[in-house]
Structure formats: structure tokens, C-alpha cells
Amino acid sequence: MKNGVLDSLRVIEFCEGIAGSAAGLQLSEAGAEVIKVELAARPFRRKGALFSVLDRGKRTVSLSSFEELLTLLSGADVFIHELTPAQASANGVDDDSLRRLFPSLVVSAIGGWPQRHALAEAVPRETLVLARLGLLDEQPGHRTGPVFVRMPYANWIACWLCVVGVMARLIARDRDGRGGAAHTSLAQAALVPMSMHWSRAESPTPVFAKGLDKHIPIPLHRCSDGRWLHVHYSPDKAPLMAQALERLGPDEVTRLNAACPESHVAPNFGANRNIFATRPAQEWVEHLWQSDVAAQIAAPFGAIYFDEQAKANGYVVQVDDPLLGKTLQPGPCYSIEPAARLRGPLRLHSEDIASIEVRSPTPAVADTPPCDLPPLQGLKVLDLGAYLAGPFACMLLADLGADVIKVEPPSGDAMRRLERTFSGTQRGKRGVALKLGDPATQPVVEALVRWADVVHHNMRLPAAHKLKIDYEHLKALNPTLLYCHVSAYGPQGPRADWPGFDQLMQASAGWETAQGGEGNPPQWLRFGVGDFFAGLSSLYALLLGLYARNRTGRGQMVASSLLGATLLTMAEAVALDDGSIRAVEVLDSAQAGVSVTHRLYLCGDNAWLAVAALEDDEAQRLLTLLGADPGVWFLTRTRNQAITQLKRHGIAVEAVREAQLDAFLDDPLNAAAGLHAHYPHPIYGHLQQVGAFWDFADLPLALDRAPPALGQHSREVLMQMGFDDVQQQRLIDAGLLRA
Missing domain, CATH: 3.40.50.10540 (Crotonobetainyl-coa:carnitine coa-transferase; domain 1)
Known part of the structure; x- marks a missing residue:
């Protein structure tokens, strides 16, 4: 290697x-x-x-x-x-x-x-x-x-x-x-992100039924210098905010809060908004960081290339491009040994096929009977993560056939308060509710670690050290262990141990500014993309580690981060040698599209359609058809009339569907393609969720186990690890285990 x-x-x-x-x-x-x-x-x-x-x-x-x-x-x-x-x-x-x-x-x-x-x-x-x-x-x-x-x-x-x-x-x-x-x-x-939102239950609780509405207020606050600050969770304990709230007094705080929509993350959302407007964004963000409050300024698109944390982790690399000169580009966004590395810049000239060395095919094992097991059948995974990125990666391991045991506190994963979101990252797992870090539960943790091939989590590493579930502790128990960690800002640099969330990475990378549209305030991309990028990149690093271990017998620690995985998506906006950012397509102020040929149009019957004429000849046909005023062309036709004419001219077009949760889950075409998953749940009854993310043809996926209820499999798993009923009951009585 x-x-x-x-x-x-x-x-x-x-x-x-x-x-x-x-x-x-x-x-x-x-x-x-x-x-x-x-x-x-x-x-x-x-x-x-x-x-x-x-x-x-x-x-x-x-x-x-x-x-x-x-x-x-x-x-x-x-x-x-x-x-x-x-x-x-x-x-x-x-x-x-x-x-x-x-x-x-x-x-x-x-x-x-x-x-x-x-x-x-x-x-x-x-x-x-x-x-x-x-x-x-x-x-x-x-x-x-x-x-x-x-x-x-x-x-x-x-x-x-x-x-x-x-x-x-x-x-x-x-x-x-x-x-x-x-x-x-x-x-x-x-x-993938709709796994948080698109699900139905036969007997939903009120919290599950409510879900997360797309109109919930997002804590993006305008500061006194006109810049916007994204704050995750309540900033009320930060000294400057606490002092300002006290000066306002309870009656004024109540009045300001009532003037804004209610936030599920910040009880004083309206008052916070008023107070943030009194100081510049940089002053606020530095103060919040000092107070351990996760926050980021909504930066211009591409400014992340000059971030010291991104550089410290190799997420930004210098590449001498033959067309663009010296550039800053996204680098590898995960860590593993041997390390991922650049293989050189773009090559302008194609080779002749004769220059490609002819290789003999890798031989297939002719006498091996066909296998109908999921790809990762037999892999044993200990999921110690919370919230989204870590648990989602482990859910996909379960989809791929791994035996995944999720360990969460007896009070439950913090994400359980958002029941539909929680369920969307947990299927396929066996659930254990166990308090980590207590001497009485340490034998259980050690047994689980010895059982596991993989430990995966996304808690901050100082917390992992405190709980004795850091790599050095666990490697001593299981030398061939693969240990995978997802952080917010990467394992190196001054922010290595800081809290961070998807929204903050969108802000710092410039995606919130880009999604807001030209001249508008920034806007969060609701799909939680940073969490999913980070979870998936960690899963890729983990499987690379597993592939290596199958050849060397050695375990290792691998890692990914929200910052690194989100920064990769900035590839269209490389930084040039003069410090400028290569120009990219800009979303218009109506948030309808980036060009006449790639956008949404409102038709005369008040229905929307999407046009994506991305080939040069296709775009020219569209422009010729629409004439001088494309908006009028669409407003003088119903959506069906417009689609018929566009398709007749070979233009790629699609009706923009709305309110599709039930329609998606009812659609037999989606069911036939494996896009639905169904299973019985101990609380919700029959549960339906988004289904398969892959098709392995002859190999099945394991989509037959519902997300676990809190402590649902505690007794089963502890019995498997050698702890009898008496030992389990002792932990339950002490409040250290829930079953």
C-alpha cells in the first residue's frame, strides 16, 4: 500500500x-x-x-x-x-x-x-x-x-x-x-436527507406526527455591520447576551419574543435577534466561541479557502493547474493510513489507448457458490454517536448488513426529542441504553469493544477521553479495532475540539449566502447536507480501513469532519493566485434559478415547472422558442401546455411537484424500485420510511429492522455479552441501564 x-x-x-x-x-x-x-x-x-x-x-x-x-x-x-x-x-x-x-x-x-x-x-x-x-x-x-x-x-x-x-x-x-x-x-x-422527514407511522406520537416544518425559524441574525451570524442553540448564557437580556428586562424580552416565530432551539429568539443587531458580527462570533456557543458568520462563497482550520487539516491544498495557474482547491476530507493524497493536477491531453498497460482480469473464484448475503454481513459495529452524522453512517452500515449496536444514555440520545429525525438515522440497529463513564458500566463497555470490529462516534474527543472511549483506551482492549471519529472542524488546528453543526459549515463555506439569492439575506439549506456529507465520508474512510485490515491484519483510527466534507463541495469556486475566487453561477434574487436555461418558471395556471437545458444546442433551442421575454412565454401557457411544447423541441423539463411526503410513500413506482422500507415498531406500529440507497443486484440490503425504542435491546445485548439477569438488574436499579 x-x-x-x-x-x-x-x-x-x-x-x-x-x-x-x-x-x-x-x-x-x-x-x-x-x-x-x-x-x-x-x-x-x-x-x-x-x-x-x-x-x-x-x-x-x-x-x-x-x-x-x-x-x-x-x-x-x-x-x-x-x-x-x-x-x-x-x-x-x-x-x-x-x-x-x-x-x-x-x-x-x-x-x-x-x-x-x-x-x-x-x-x-x-x-x-x-x-x-x-x-x-x-x-x-x-x-x-x-x-x-x-x-x-x-x-x-x-x-x-x-x-x-x-x-x-x-x-x-x-x-x-x-x-x-x-x-x-x-x-x-x-x-438521503429526507430520511429525517419523510416517514409515516401507524400510531405516531404527537411529536413524531409534527416532524420539523420547513418554516421553523433559523437562527441567522443580522449584526450591526450588516453581516449575518448563524448561532446554533441558545446563546443566552454567553455573558454579553445574558447582560443584554437582563438590561431589557422580562417584559421587553417577552414582547420581542412574541414578535418573532417560536424557535425550538432558542427560547428568546426574538430578543436575541434584537441584541445581535447591536454589535458587529466578528465581535459576536469571537465572544460566542469563548463561551463555547457554536456559531459562524455567513461568509462569502469561497472564503473558506483562507480558513486556518481548513488549512491545518489539509482540507485546502495548493494545485498548479495548467489552465488556472496556482489555485487553492479542496483536498482530501478524511484521514487514514496510508494517507489519501493528490495524484497531480488536471492533465490536459488524452492518452492513446495503446499507452495503457494491458492487465489481466482479476480471476473470479469459479467454484464458489452464489452468495445472497448483504455486502457487509458479519461486520460488528458499536455505535457510540449522537445527533445525526455518526448515527446516520452507522445506519448505512446496518443497511449494508452489519450488526450494529447503538449505545445511548438511559435518558436517550439528544436527538430523540425530534422523533421523526431520530428514527431516520437509526433503523437496523439494536439499541442499548447504558451510562458511559461510570465504573459500574465499564465492564459492559469493555465487553462490547472486544466484540466489535468497528467503533464509530461523533462526540468531541475530550469527552471521549473522559469517558475512556478514546482510541488509545479501546485499542488496548481490541488491537485490531477500526475506530472512526467524526468531528466538526477536523482533528488538527485550534478548533479541533470545538462544537459544530451542519448549519455552521454551510455558513462558513458560503452556501447560506449562495442559497439566499442575489442581494438577499443568507438562507440555510434545509436538507442538513453537511451532516450527511460528513457521515458518508466517514463511512468511506471506515471501509477503506476495513479493506486495508483485511490485507494487513492491522486496525487503525480513521476520521472525517463536517468542515472537510462540506468544503469539498466548494470545488466549483477554486481560489486563484491573486486571492480572488473563480466566478460561479449565482442564484437570482427570486431564488428561481441561475440562468434562463436552468431555472424554475411559474406558468399561467399558477403551477411551477423546472427547465434544465444544459447542452449548448438544447439551450439555444430553448432561447429561440422563448423569445425576448421568457417569463411571459410561460405565464401565457398552462404548465401542461408548456411542458408539451418544450418536450416537442427536445428540452429537458419537469413539473415541480409540491407536498409530496404522502405521495412519495404511496407511489407504487417508488415501491417497485426499493425506495420504501417497512417494519413493525414497538411504539409507532407499522413504520414506513425512505428505503434503499443502493442496488447491489444479486446481493440484498438489510432493511428489515425498525429504529430501536429506548433500551429495546439492552437485555438481549448484555446477555449476549455475558451479563446475567442479576447483573443487569443491579445496573437498572442504579439508573445506569434502561431496559
Whole structure:
């Protein structure tokens, strides 16, 4: 593993979009040889600085035909592509053909929709997928109605789903002797954050039924210098805020609070807003940091490249790009040994296929019977995390077949107060309610650690040391342990142990400013993307560690962070040598789109549609059709009339659906594609949630266990670890165990 964990692997990447190209980058910087191919007859449309980042360090080759692609695939370990099932079949690279020709090859197709979905042949464009799913209506805006989502978050999540699926399939290949599918899609990626929101219960509690409405007030406060500050949870105990509240007096605080919507995170939301307006943002944020209150200024887009914490962790790297000169770009966003590293800048010139060394195919084990177990069946995981990023990663391990034991305090994970959100990150696990850090429970913790292959958590490391669940303590108990930690700001630098949350990373990276729209106040992207990026990147690092351990027998600590994973999504806005940020598309003030050809339009019947004419000739046809005033063109037609005419001219368009929670969960097309999951729950009765995020074809996923009730499996798990009823009851009586 001289060049990285994957240094023996060859990856063929046939991708034009963000998701597949970013997946190839992740595999490349983990050590794989990645060869990006395109057809000479139809070269890829790669524009802007984004692909200087996503294609850096890869070999590129221009092919004359799919026959030449098959020649390359004969010696490859992984093939990533964006072809629809019909396109793949027409060109001889469908799953059945590849399985027959190259039985050890791992294949990941990233479509717009799952391969088993009725929309599998639809053009894979994110805005259209979000419109069809109804997710543009889930994002709050400065106006009523659905809004354009500026961050291509589904593409970035699909990148991580792809590489996690590939790693899971490679690990299964070690077990089974065969390759196979590890497919995902933009639709499945877009649904990842909706696991927090889109679920139904037969007997919901009032809290579960309420969920989190998209209109809840977000604590973005304007300061005296006009800058905006995002504060997570109540700032009331910070001295400056406490003094100001006291000066206002209870009657005035009550009056100011009544003038603003009620906040579930800040009881004095209205008064806080008034007080924050009295001082500049930098003064406030430094004071809040000193008071251990998580906060960030909503920064300009791309300013994060100059953040000392980002640089300290290698999340920002200098790259001498052949087109842009010296640039600052996102670096690897996780840590592992051997370390992920850059493989060089973008290569401008394609190689001839004759220059690619011919490799013999990895042999399949011919006499191994077909395996119908999930990819990670048998992996034992101890989940010590809370809130979202850590538990979500462990939920995906359970989806992939791992046996996951979640340990939370007897009072419950702090996220349980948001019941629907909590349930969306916990399925598949066995739940134990145990107090950590008490001498009486230490034998149970030690038994769990000896049982586990993996320990995963996202608490701050000083707390982990205090509870004796840091890596050094646990490695002494289990030397081959894989220990995975998710932090807010990364393991190095002055903010290594600071609290942080998704919203704050969106603020510091500039995404809140970008989502607000030109000239508007910043706005949080409701989908909680930073948490999911961090959880998925930690899962990728963990599976790299598992792949390495299967070869070396050595455990290790791996890590990821909200800051690093969110910063990766800034790739379209690299910093140039003069300190400026490369220009990017700007969301308009109406939050409707970034151009005439990529935006939402309101039609004459008060219905919205989305247009994504991203090909040059397609965009020109659209502009010709719409004429001088595109808005009038749409307002003089009903949505159905507009869609009919646009499709007749070959324009990619989709109706923007609204209020889709029940419609999504009732849709038989989604059910047929595996996008629903159902199971009995001890409190909620029949529970329905968002389903599969991958399709492994011949290997199943484990989507048959509901999220655990508090302490639901405490007795079962402790009995398995060797603690009898008397020992368990002693812990229960002491308030250290809940069962």
C-alpha cells in the first residue's frame, strides 16, 4: 500500500457529471489508478474550474468505440458510468454482459433514478430529479412556493454513495470471489436527507406526527455591520447576551419574543435577534466561541479557502493547474493510513489507448457458490454517536448488513426529542441504553469493544477521553479495532475540539449566502447536507480501513469532519493566485434559478415547472422558442401546455411537484424500485420510511429492522455479552441501564 489503500486497483470512469467524476477522484486519491475515458465522437462537456478539481490526477483516454472500452475493462477492478440501462445495453456494457465477460468487475452506475424505477431512462439532471420528487418544495425561500436549490447536493451525496457502494462490493468480492453491481442514483442521493422527514407511522406520537416544518425559524441574525451570524442553540448564557437580556428586562424580552416565530432551539429568539443587531458580527462570533456557543458568520462563497482550520487539516491544498495557474482547491476530507493524497493536477491531453498497460482480469473464484448475503454481513459495529452524522453512517452500515449496536444514555440520545429525525438515522440497529463513564458500566463497555470490529462516534474527543472511549483506551482492549471519529472542524488546528453543526459549515463555506439569492439575506439549506456529507465520508474512510485490515491484519483510527466534507463541495469556486475566487453561477434574487436555461418558471395556471437545458444546442433551442421575454412565454401557457411544447423541441423539463411526503410513500413506482422500507415498531406500529440507497443486484440490503425504542435491546445485548439477569438488574436499579 505504498501509494494508498487502493494502490493495486484500476478504475475505469466513464462519467461527465459531478457525482461520477467526484467518485473517481475519491478512489484516485485513495491510491487507485483511475482512467477517465470519453468517446472521440462525443467528447464530454466539462466546463469551469469544477472539473479542474474533479479530474485532477487521473489518466484520460479518448476512445473510438465501446469495443475499446471493453478492452480497458478486461483488466479493471471497478467501472463507474452514468449510462441508463438502455444505453448500457445498446453498447454491450449492461450488467449481464459485464458479469459474463468480467465476473470480478465491480460496476457502479449513477443514473437519475434507480435502475429498477420506471424513470430509469430519464435524463440524469439534478434539478429535474428534485422537481419530480417534490424536494424543491421542501426548501424554504424568501418567497412562497418551491425554490431553486443552488447547491448540487444530490450529486455530491451520490458521489459518496457510489464510493461507499464500491468499497462494500470490493469487500464482498474478497468474501465471495465475484464482483457485481453497486449502483446508486441522483434520486436516491436526493432522498438521503429526507430520511429525517419523510416517514409515516401507524400510531405516531404527537411529536413524531409534527416532524420539523420547513418554516421553523433559523437562527441567522443580522449584526450591526450588516453581516449575518448563524448561532446554533441558545446563546443566552454567553455573558454579553445574558447582560443584554437582563438590561431589557422580562417584559421587553417577552414582547420581542412574541414578535418573532417560536424557535425550538432558542427560547428568546426574538430578543436575541434584537441584541445581535447591536454589535458587529466578528465581535459576536469571537465572544460566542469563548463561551463555547457554536456559531459562524455567513461568509462569502469561497472564503473558506483562507480558513486556518481548513488549512491545518489539509482540507485546502495548493494545485498548479495548467489552465488556472496556482489555485487553492479542496483536498482530501478524511484521514487514514496510508494517507489519501493528490495524484497531480488536471492533465490536459488524452492518452492513446495503446499507452495503457494491458492487465489481466482479476480471476473470479469459479467454484464458489452464489452468495445472497448483504455486502457487509458479519461486520460488528458499536455505535457510540449522537445527533445525526455518526448515527446516520452507522445506519448505512446496518443497511449494508452489519450488526450494529447503538449505545445511548438511559435518558436517550439528544436527538430523540425530534422523533421523526431520530428514527431516520437509526433503523437496523439494536439499541442499548447504558451510562458511559461510570465504573459500574465499564465492564459492559469493555465487553462490547472486544466484540466489535468497528467503533464509530461523533462526540468531541475530550469527552471521549473522559469517558475512556478514546482510541488509545479501546485499542488496548481490541488491537485490531477500526475506530472512526467524526468531528466538526477536523482533528488538527485550534478548533479541533470545538462544537459544530451542519448549519455552521454551510455558513462558513458560503452556501447560506449562495442559497439566499442575489442581494438577499443568507438562507440555510434545509436538507442538513453537511451532516450527511460528513457521515458518508466517514463511512468511506471506515471501509477503506476495513479493506486495508483485511490485507494487513492491522486496525487503525480513521476520521472525517463536517468542515472537510462540506468544503469539498466548494470545488466549483477554486481560489486563484491573486486571492480572488473563480466566478460561479449565482442564484437570482427570486431564488428561481441561475440562468434562463436552468431555472424554475411559474406558468399561467399558477403551477411551477423546472427547465434544465444544459447542452449548448438544447439551450439555444430553448432561447429561440422563448423569445425576448421568457417569463411571459410561460405565464401565457398552462404548465401542461408548456411542458408539451418544450418536450416537442427536445428540452429537458419537469413539473415541480409540491407536498409530496404522502405521495412519495404511496407511489407504487417508488415501491417497485426499493425506495420504501417497512417494519413493525414497538411504539409507532407499522413504520414506513425512505428505503434503499443502493442496488447491489444479486446481493440484498438489510432493511428489515425498525429504529430501536429506548433500551429495546439492552437485555438481549448484555446477555449476549455475558451479563446475567442479576447483573443487569443491579445496573437498572442504579439508573445506569434502561431496559
